[in-house]
Amino acid sequence: MTTVQQAERLLAKMTRGEKAQVLQWVVQDLGDAFPGIDILPDVCGGEPCVVRTRVPVWVLVQARRLGTSDAELLRCYPTLRAEDLANAWAFFRAHRDEIEQQIRENEEA
Numbered sequence: 001m002t003t004v005q006q007a008e009r010l011l012a013k014m015t016r017g018e019k020a021q022v023l024q025w026v027v028q029d030l031g032d033a034f035p036g037i038d039i040l041p042d043v044c045g046g047e048p049c050v051v052r053t054r055v056p057v058w059v060l061v062q063a064r065r066l067g068t069s070d071a072e073l074l075r076c077y078p079t080l081r082a083e084d085l086a087n088a089w090a091f092f093r094a095h096r097d098e099i100e101q102q103i104r105e106n107e108e109a
Helices: 003-013 016-029 057-065 070-076 082-094 096-108
Strands: none
Touching: 057 070, 057 082, 057 096, 070 082, 082 096
16 A cells, blocks of 8 residues: 555544644755656656656756747657646746756866
């Protein structure tokens, strides 16, 4: 049984008040999370990537700076959707320094 399945079973046994409390904990825990962007230690060295892909946010930002349009990015990366690009741009706006550093580090490599 997966962790999600276990959580589902537990939620089914909870009162509405208990569920609300769990929801508050989850919201607090995800306070700095961005929909559509994952940061996993074993994917792309822990760099922020678009979910379902191994496309780092910094790659998309740098491509855009070099003149690549959103339409071209979607054509070059067929696993991406327009929503993914919107999530990447939002993540970049909120984490500009982090992404700028990743661009610098990868240009030096």
